[in-house]
Amino acid sequence: MIKLLKIEYQKIAPYKTFWVLFGLYLAVLGVVIFGTQSFINEFFVDVRKNSPIPIPTVSLYNFPDVWQNITYLGGYFKIFLAVLIVILVSNEFSFRTIRQNIINGMSKSEFLKSKLLFIFTISLASTLFLFISGIILGLTHTTYVSFSKVFNNTYFLFVYLLELFSFLSFAMLVGFLVKKSGFAIGILLFYSYIIERILWYKIPEEVSQYFPIRMIGKLIDVPNTALMKIFGINFRNFVNFTDLAIVVSYTILFVFLTYLLLKKRDI
Amino acid sequence: MKETILSINQLSKNYGRIRAVDNLSLDIEKGNVYGILGPNGSGKTTTIGIVLGVINADSGSFKWLGNELTNKERKHIGSIIETPLFYPYLTAISNLRIVADIKGIGYESIEKVLKTVDLFERKNDRFKTYSLGMKQRLALAAAMIGNPEMMILDEPTNGLDPQGIAETRNLIKRIASDGTTILLASHLLDEVQKVCSHVAVLNHGKTMFSGDVDEVLTDTLTIEIASDNLEELQKSLTDFSNLHSITKEGDKLVVRVKGKTNCGELNNFLFGKGIVLSHLSAKKKSLESYFLELLSEKND
Ligand SMILES: Nc1ncnc2c1ncn2[C@@H]1O[C@H](COP(=O)(O)OP(=O)(O)OP(=O)(O)O)[C@@H](O)[C@H]1O
Ligand SMILES: [Mg+2]
Numbered sequence: 001m002i003k004l005l006k007i008e009y010q011k012i013a014p015y016k017t018f019w020v021l022f023g024l025y026l027a028v029l030g031v032v033i034f035g036t037q038s039f040i041n042e043f044f045v046d047v048r049k050n051s052p053i054p055i056p057t058v059s060l061y062n063f064p065d066v067w068q069n070i071t072y073l074g075g076y077f078k079i080f081l082a083v084l085i086v087i088l089v090s091n092e093f094s095f096r097t098i099r100q101n102i103i104n105g106m107s108k109s110e111f112l113k114s115k116l117l118f119i120f121t122i123s124l125a126s127t128l129f130l131f132i133s134g135i136i137l138g139l140t141h142t143t144y145v146s147f148s149k150v151f152n153n154t155y156f157l158f159v160y161l162l163e164l165f166s167f168l169s170f171a172m173l174v175g176f177l178v179k180k181s182g183f184a185i186g187i188l189l190f191y192s193y194i195i196e197r198i199l200w201y202k203i204p205e206e207v208s209q210y211f212p213i214r215m216i217g218k219l220i221d222v223p224n225t226a227l228m229k230i231f232g233i234n235f236r237n238f239v240n241f242t243d244l245a246i247v248v249s250y251t252i253l254f255v256f257l258t259y260l261l262l263k264k265r266d267i
Numbered sequence: 268m269k270e271t272i273l274s275i276n277q278l279s280k281n282y283g284r285i286r287a288v289d290n291l292s293l294d295i296e297k298g299n300v301y302g303i304l305g306p307n308g309s310g311k312t313t314t315i316g317i318v319l320g321v322i323n324a325d326s327g328s329f330k331w332l333g334n335e336l337t338n339k340e341r342k343h344i345g346s347i348i349e350t351p352l353f354y355p356y357l358t359a360i361s362n363l364r365i366v367a368d369i370k371g372i373g374y375e376s377i378e379k380v381l382k383t384v385d386l387f388e389r390k391n392d393r394f395k396t397y398s399l400g401m402k403q404r405l406a407l408a409a410a411m412i413g414n415p416e417m418m419i420l421d422e423p424t425n426g427l428d429p430q431g432i433a434e435t436r437n438l439i440k441r442i443a444s445d446g447t448t449i450l451l452a453s454h455l456l457d458e459v460q461k462v463c464s465h466v467a468v469l470n471h472g473k474t475m476f477s478g479d480v481d482e483v484l485t486d487t488l489t490i491e492i493a494s495d496n497l498e499e500l501q502k503s504l505t506d507f508s509n510l511h512s513i514t515k516e517g518d519k520l521v522v523r524v525k526g527k528t529n530c531g532e533l534n535n536f537l538f539g540k541g542i543v544l545s546h547l548s549a550k551k552k553s554l555e556s557y558f559l560e561l562l563s564e565k566n567d
Pocket of ligand 1: 311
């Protein structure tokens with residue numbers, strides 16, 4: 001396992017495109033996570049002046065709410081990582097290095113395993129980034145810090161990890177299926193943001209609520225901030241176990257389909 | 268008898284209507300240098316891809332040392348298929364490290380193989396900055412990493428300059444002389460003649476011929492003969508001292524005779540036995556003419 005990860009690392013270590021995109025991802029993620037609260041509050045400054053009812057200032061960074069808030073925000077940016085994965089997978093096809101890897105003695109399932117390990121590592125890195133951000137933000141914004149307050153809702157981090165891993169497995173499947181990076185990125189974006197969204201409206205809710213991108217996206221629901229409450233909207237501030245099970249099943253399906261593709265097709 | 272490393276049994280592969288490999292059978296024995304010789308599109312690369320497990324055959328089977336192919340076998344085979352395949356943004360060294368890591372061996376041999384193919388000076392340059400010939404050399408270096416027991420080389424001299432071609436052929440011979448089994452695919456007769464001990468000639472995915480290179484290339488003369496009684500004729504021929512082989516083709520016998528024997532001698536011999544031939548024609552059919560025929564057939 002370590003060996004496969006090492007091979008993956010060797011493949012990307014000097015690959016500038018990868019590091020630039022990954023750095024950009026972390027930068028954007030950082031700016032958004034650290035900036036959203038003041039952005040919302042600034043935005044409402046004018047509204048607040050003219051509002052008949054008092055609009056509270058939003059605070060996103062209190063323990064333990066910070067975990068749901070930042071993992072929810074972070075979820076929007078997983079597409080960056082998905083694009084990265086698609087590029088890395090389709091590179092293996094366009095350079096035909098997948099062929100050489102296998103000829104040299106990597107089995108097809110090892111090849112798949114190495115990509116999964118890589119996806120997991122990337123997801124873990126992003127989760128760690130959120131963990132550290134959350135700790136910093138929480139400690140600087142929470143008045144009374146206690147151990148349980150800090151760690152109570154950290155399970156959102158694990159759910160976030162699953163959200164990323166699952167979505168990136170989907171991206172990997174698209175990469176294996178389409179092989180050409182530009183085309184694969186197009187399909188990934190088109191499906192995730194357009195096709196499935198259209199289907200949500202065309203197909204009855206009872207069915208469409210179980211679509212993969214939707215399921216993955218709603219693992220962590222919109223946080224209930226004070227702001228939401230004045231609109232009378234109430235979101236889930238917990239994670240639904242059925243959702244988890246469904247997303248895990250989707251992930252297994254993505255990996256299995258990738259495996260089938262790899263097995264059945266000429267490389 | 269030598270140990271059979273690879274045994275290919277009635278392999279077939281279609282691409283749509285194109286029959287790329289057609290009922291191909293071939294045995295590869297340990298320590299020999301095999302050439303797969305065939306014009307462009309005759310199925311060499313497809314065959315190699317199948318036995319290395321990256322192309323799925325439609326039917327037929329192949330066995331490595333009597334077993335199904337696993338990555339364990341592949342780790343002991345150094346292979347080049349068609350074109351050099353590397354990560355363009357990685358240096359030669361980094362690319363070879365990945366190869367060594369996949370094979371599960373140390374990095375010690377990397378410098379040596381780079382020196383062997385004359386790329387040591389350029390070892391820290393990225394693959395994409397290499398010329399075609401240098402890329403081909405790097406592929407050869409990668410195939411040599413860890414002294415594999417077998418090498419499968421698909422057109423290894425493609426894109427090399429004359430000096431590079433000569434060096435590569437010598438290198439292959441040297442590796443072979445250490446007992447490494449080699450399977451070399453080429454469309455160049457000359458290359459197979461110079462390097463290989465055995466050859467299989469492929470056309471349209473079929474084996475047209477396979478055997479010992481020396482045997483094929485010894486000056487044999489093929490003579491077609493016929494008489495009223497073919498059986499008697501065939502029997503008498505077995506006494507002929509320079510006989511190489513006899514095959515029956517319709518109402519004629521195709522006789523291959525060795526060395527400098529000519530038609531007259533054969534005729535005299537049979538006449539001495541009281542046989543009068545109703546047909547006699549000589550055809551020189553060395554591997555070369557055979558191969559050229561194949562090529563010209565293709566160009567028709
Ligand atoms: N991926 C593919 N899709 C469709 N047809 C293919 C594919 N690969 C090979 N073929 C066809 O199969 C036949 C055999 O091709 P192959 O590459 O095995 O020939 P080759 O003997 O290696 O030729 P060359 O000397 O040009 O390398 C050809 O007719 C080719 O067009
Ligand atoms: Mg070829």
